[in-house]
Amino acid sequence: MPGSIKVQPGPPNQPWLSPSIRLRSQKESDLRNIGTHVEPLNGHAYYTYVRVDNTGNEPFGRCRCPATGAWSKVPYFVDQNPPTNGPGGQRLVVQGGQATLQDSTGVAVANFSPSLVNDFWAWSPDGRLFAYVRRDYTTRDWSIEVVTTATYVRTDGRTVARGRTVHQAGPLVSTSPQATAGANFGWTPASTCLVVAHPPVPGQSANVKYIDLACPSVGMSTTSDQCRAFNAQILTSPQTTGVDILFSPCGGLAALVPTPTGYLQLVDLITTAADQPIRQDNRPVSVTVNAAGRTIATSATGRRGITLTNMSYPSIDNPECLLGGSVTVEARRVFASTTPGTSPMPINLSPGASSAAIWNGEYLWVELPPHTFTRAVPGTSPEHWCLLARADAAPVDAAPPWTQFSTTERHFAQRNIAIT
Amino acid sequence: MSRHRTVDIAVPNMTAARAVAIVRLDRTDPTQLADAGLELPAGELDVIGYGLLLDDVCSEPELEGCPPELEVALEPFETRHVRAVIKTADTKKAAVAVFGVTDTRDGNVVGGVSIVCVEPEYPPDTPAAVAVDPSPVTLAEDLYTVALGDDPGVVPDVALPRDQRLELVAVVTNPTRTDLNDVLVCLEHVGGVPFTPQTWHVGALEAGGSFWATWPLEASAAAPGRYEASIVVRDNDHEPTRIHAPFRNSHRGDDGSAGAAFGDG
Numbered sequence: 001m002p003g004s005i006k007v008q009p010g011p012p013n014q015p016w017l018s019p020s021i022r023l024r025s026q027k028e029s030d031l032r033n034i035g036t037h038v039e040p041l042n043g044h045a046y047y048t049y050v051r052v053d054n055t056g057n058e059p060f061g062r063c064r065c066p067a068t069g070a071w072s073k074v075p076y077f078v079d080q081n082p083p084t085n086g087p088g089g090q091r092l093v094v095q096g097g098q099a100t101l102q103d104s105t106g107v108a109v110a111n112f113s114p115s116l117v118n119d120f121w122a123w124s125p126d127g128r129l130f131a132y133v134r135r136d137y138t139t140r141d142w143s144i145e146v147v148t149t150a151t152y153v154r155t156d157g158r159t160v161a162r163g164r165t166v167h168q169a170g171p172l173v174s175t176s177p178q179a180t181a182g183a184n185f186g187w188t189p190a191s192t193c194l195v196v197a198h199p200p201v202p203g204q205s206a207n208v209k210y211i212d213l214a215c216p217s218v219g220m221s222t223t224s225d226q227c228r229a230f231n232a233q234i235l236t237s238p239q240t241t242g243v244d245i246l247f248s249p250c251g252g253l254a255a256l257v258p259t260p261t262g263y264l265q266l267v268d269l270i271t272t273a274a275d276q277p278i279r280q281d282n283r284p285v286s287v288t289v290n291a292a293g294r295t296i297a298t299s300a301t302g303r304r305g306i307t308l309t310n311m312s313y314p315s316i317d318n319p320e321c322l323l324g325g326s327v328t329v330e331a332r333r334v335f336a337s338t339t340p341g342t343s344p345m346p347i348n349l350s351p352g353a354s355s356a357a358i359w360n361g362e363y364l365w366v367e368l369p370p371h372t373f374t375r376a377v378p379g380t381s382p383e384h385w386c387l388l389a390r391a392d393a394a395p396v397d398a399a400p401p402w403t404q405f406s407t408t409e410r411h412f413a414q415r416n417i418a419i420t
Numbered sequence: 421m422s423r424h425r426t427v428d429i430a431v432p433n434m435t436a437a438r439a440v441a442i443v444r445l446d447r448t449d450p451t452q453l454a455d456a457g458l459e460l461p462a463g464e465l466d467v468i469g470y471g472l473l474l475d476d477v478c479s480e481p482e483l484e485g486c487p488p489e490l491e492v493a494l495e496p497f498e499t500r501h502v503r504a505v506i507k508t509a510d511t512k513k514a515a516v517a518v519f520g521v522t523d524t525r526d527g528n529v530v531g532g533v534s535i536v537c538v539e540p541e542y543p544p545d546t547p548a549a550v551a552v553d554p555s556p557v558t559l560a561e562d563l564y565t566v567a568l569g570d571d572p573g574v575v576p577d578v579a580l581p582r583d584q585r586l587e588l589v590a591v592v593t594n595p596t597r598t599d600l601n602d603v604l605v606c607l608e609h610v611g612g613v614p615f616t617p618q619t620w621h622v623g624a625l626e627a628g629g630s631f632w633a634t635w636p637l638e639a640s641a642a643a644p645g646r647y648e649a650s651i652v653v654r655d656n657d658h659e660p661t662r663i664h665a666p667f668r669n670s671h672r673g674d675d676g677s678a679g680a681a682f683g684d685g
Contacts, residue, residue, distance in 0.1 A: 008455075010453075010455070010456050010534070011452050011453055011454070011455050011456055013448065013452055013520065014448070014452065014453070014456070014520055014532065014534045016531065016532055016533065016534060017453065017456045017458075017534040018456075018457075019455060019456050019457025019458075020457075022457070024548070025544070025545045026545070026547075026548040027548065027662075027664055028548050028549060028662065029548070029551045029554065029661055029662045029663075029664075030549050030550070030551035030552065030554065030659060030661065030662070031652060031659070031660045031661070031662060032659060032660070033549040033551075033552070034548070034549050035546045035547055035548050035549050036457075036459050036543075036546045037457065037458070038542065038543055038544055038545055038546060039541075039542040039544065040544075041544050061604070061606065061619035063621045281573075281629075281630060281631050281632060282572060282620075282631055282632040282633065282634065283571055283572060283573045283632055284571055300623050300624060301602075301621050301623045302603075302620070302621040302622050302623030302624075303603075303622045303623045303624070303625070303631050304623070304624070305623055318623075321621055321623075322620065322621055323618050323619065323620060323621070324618065324619040324620075324621060325617070325618065325619065326606060326617040326618065326619050328617060335430045336427065336428065336429050336430065336533055337429060337430035337431070337432055337499075337531070337533075338429060338430070338431050338432075338441070338443065338521065338522075338523030338530070338531040338532055338533060339431075339432055339434075339523060339530055339531035340531070353609070353617075354608050354609040354650075355606060355607065355608060355609070355617030355618075355619075356606060356608060356652065357604055357606045357619040357652070357654075364652075364660060366608065367608055367609065367650050367662060368609065369609050369610075369611045369612045369647075369648075369650075370611070370648070382428050383427075383428075384427045384428060384429070384533075386533075407531070416533060416534055416535075420541075
């Protein structure tokens with residue numbers, strides 16, 4: 001079960017008297033233990049504290065991926081007699097001049113027009129995507145098409161349906177029929193990226209190589225199913241004779257490692273399909289590769305969590321586990337009302353919200369900015385008010401909107417106060 | 421001698437249909453509030469009478485004609501106000517009486533208000549809790565801002581223009597002689613200046629080590645001036661701890677000058 005928010009209501013017969021909201025005239029430094037609630041004096045400023053429990057099994061504020069391990073190259077496609085059986089019972093059926101991708105029940109997901117017997121293909125390791133490479137020995141053309149075998153949600157929130165083409169390239173002519181091979185293509189083990197090392201075209205300089213990193217998680221736009229690809233142009237020189245592409249254990253990063261020397265480059269494969277700034281202690285650095293035999297390993301979360309050998313820095317920050325989300329807590333002051341969620345004229349307690357990282361099984365008292373409690377006209381304006389609190393951890397555990405306030409809803413709480 | 425305690429309560433109907441609310445005032449057992457986090461005295465307050473008023477239908481000082489239950493007819497989107505009046509005997513002893521106002525519509529309790537009458541008055545101030553085993557992670561310098569995406573380790577030598585997108589920078593450091601593990605830094609609030617919430621997983625922070633934590637800040641959405649930010653730090657071996665730090669929200673030209681200082685100022 002993911003993280004789950006709980007703001008304690010009041011006693012069963014008076015749920016609107018929540019113990020999880022307290023006003024304090026003083027700053028509290030400990031988040032697990034604070035002073036008792038005080039009733040505000042007119043014209044004085046108070047901090048509002050809201051206790052938020054995480055009753056789920058996962059933290060709020062966790063990073064995207066904490067996996068560690070050595071960075072590795074992708075396994076290549078098999079271009080001779082590739083397997084026709086895929087993950088989860090999927091199959092590729094080549095028959096009568098047509099190649100059909102079928103799901104486990106035999107239903108066609110996508111069709112491809114094969115060239116001759118030289119085509120090859122590969123499913124992504126998670127079986128969610130299928131790449132078909134068309135290779136024509138006669139014309140020396142090659143092309144690739146990537147289709148989805150299951151519906152999935154991209155990082156930008158767009159849902160891509162099954163059977164949609166998310167990436168394609170070609171037809172492009174190559175220098176020879178044998179120039180296009182399985183070694184030109186590969187899926188990352190985490191299924192986050194398809195590597196396409198373009199076979200050379202006639203007349204292409206031997207000092208230039210083109211490599212695409214197609215990222216299924218990153219869209220061209222929110223209105224398109226097409227995924228974005230990072231296009232690398234590799235220029236070789238006496239200092240840099242080639243580039244190795246290594247992928248992180250989480251699959252969210254690629255490293256372009258020049259051989260034997262040159263500048264290290266990182267690529268984000270999850271959100272941007274673009275350069276990922278290299279940082280140490282969150283300050284930008286430029287890393288040079290000093291010699292052959294260099295390695296990259298994710299050794300820890302966060303700061304300096306990527307270990308480098310034979311490079312100008314021994315470690316850099318791990319962007320895959322450096323940032324996490326948080327719980328957002330808001331509070332409002334409204335007229336004392338039997339149904340305060342629908343009470344007119346709510347007065348915002350604070351113009352902003354507060355945030356917190358709350359681990360599973362723990363609680364924290366979250367502080368809201370100080371607020372001056374006033375009765376507009378002492379003696380005539382109401383003395384009694386309600387404080388309402390709302391804790392939200394969207395998208396993991398989203399709170400209902402304020403208009404659906406209820407003392408029995410676990411994201412909300414209410415406490416009465418008197419301004420004297 | 422006696423004392424009248426009054427609470428005005430809104431009874432709203434935010435629907436497009438007419439409604440009838442049965443509003444009822446009942447005395448309840450203070451022990452039922454044991455889970456409410458109130459520090460209440462053990463003594464029982466002597467209650468002389470209590471009732472509800474709607475549109476001044478009874479004589480407040482004597483509570484004559486004030487019933488404990490009212491039928492409140494509500495037009496669509498109408499809000500009416502009910503006044504709860506509780507008359508207690510004067511006392512110098514610490515004592516409490518608890519009442520509950522319930523709002524019942526179509527047989528269901530849809531809401532309510534609790535009224536706690538307490539002598540002496542609830543304290544306006546109590547001591548802050550003493551932090552036990554706080555995280556030693558601290559700020560190495562005052563908070564400041566840089567242009568979004570810039571090196572957070574380089575403090576701008578001139579104030580940035582108001583339309584510049586900014587990041588708040590907190591340089592956190594380990595001032596101890598031992599390494600800290602699983603260090604986390606979270607910006608709780610900036611005193612009302614809008615910001616993008618995010619949690620930094622700093623991880624291991626060796627003795628004397630520092631990390632430049634940043635958060636995108638909508639500084640132009642808040643008035644120039646002095647604010648107090650709250651940053652929460654934690655590590656594997658200590659309790660999560662709150663650090664309050666001043667922050668001056670100022671931009672080039674805010675005060676008519678060509679520039680303004682950052683940080684505490």
